[in-house]
Amino acid sequence: MDRKTHWEDVYRTTAAEEFGWHQTQQTLSLNLIQSTGVRKTGSLIDVGGGDSTLVDHLLDQDFDHITVLDISASALERAKARLGDRADLVSWIEADITDFRSSKTYDVWHDRAAFHFLTEAEDREKYCETMNRAVSAQGHAITATFAYEAPPTCSGLPVVRYSPEFLALAIGSNFELVESFEELHQTPGGNKQPFIYCRFTRRKP
Ligand SMILES: C[S@@+](CC[C@H](N)C(=O)[O-])C[C@H]1O[C@@H](n2cnc3c(N)ncnc32)[C@H](O)[C@@H]1O
Structure with missing residues (x-):
């Protein structure tokens, strides 16, 4: 099964509260976003945002330019349905991040538990190329992945586990x-599930 089919099935068949990765409060993500000073x-942009409520909290904080990208159309539809009219305040992108070519730049790139599914070096290279093009010159990246001590799979798929x-x-x-x-x-x-959360800044050329 290809990864898009996997994720569409997941979001068509499982309630958000049943996901292993489900959070009601994205405390660390929100703290790290605040630390960027954006x-x-x-x-x-929330890469692999799925139907996470991070976007709800960012809207509550009055951020004007929020994008949620996910490979699964079903995930994005669920997030939009939850947000109702507020969904119109967000840009939604259905794409595989390894194929995505951004037409704009982002000051904050956030990814919780999407990058760690890229087990092939070629996919990680494509992801990083996209990120390099898409993060603004003074921009930041916040990446959360399974830590070394976490299980070797997530949503039934193998993951790469990281130290900072x-x-x-x-x-x-x-x-x-x-x-x-x-x-x-x-x-x-x-x-x-032990996670690590890392905040990066773009190095000056
Ligand atoms: C474990 S879930 C995490 C969802 C959300 N970030 C959170 O923390 O609740 C991983 C998400 O990444 C998405 N995803 C997986 N591989 C992807 C890819 N190659 N491109 C874009 N999204 C991807 C999945 O559809 C899913 O929504």
Whole structure:
């Protein structure tokens, strides 16, 4: 099964509260976004945002330019339905991030639990090329992945598990690791999933 089919099936058949990665509060993500110092007029993209409520909280904080990208149309439809009229305030992009060519730049690139599914070096290279083109000159990237101690799979798919240093190597030398945090995420089923959250800034040329 290709990855798009996998994710469409997941979002067609499973309630948000049943997802292992489900969060009601994206505390670390929101704290790290605040730490970037991005203005309310800045542009943010949530890569692999799925039907996460991060976008709801960003709208609550009056960010003007929010984009949510996901490979799954079903995920985006669910997020739009939840937001109702507020969905019109958001740009929605259905795309595989490894094929995505951005027509604009973003001040904050956020990705929780999408990059870690890229187990092939070629896909990671394509992701990083896109990120290099899409993050603005003074921009930031916030990436959260499974930590080394996390399970080897997520949503039934194999993942790459990272330390902050290993993730910095994977993201490449155009970005500098500023800070990192660990989170012991508790799944709705009661299991523990250790995550790392890293904040990067774009290096000056
Ligand atoms: C584990 S979920 C995390 C969702 C959300 N970021 C969160 O924290 O709740 C991974 C998400 O990444 C999306 N995804 C997986 N591979 C992708 C790809 N190659 N391009 C874009 N989105 C992808 C999936 O559809 C799914 O919504």
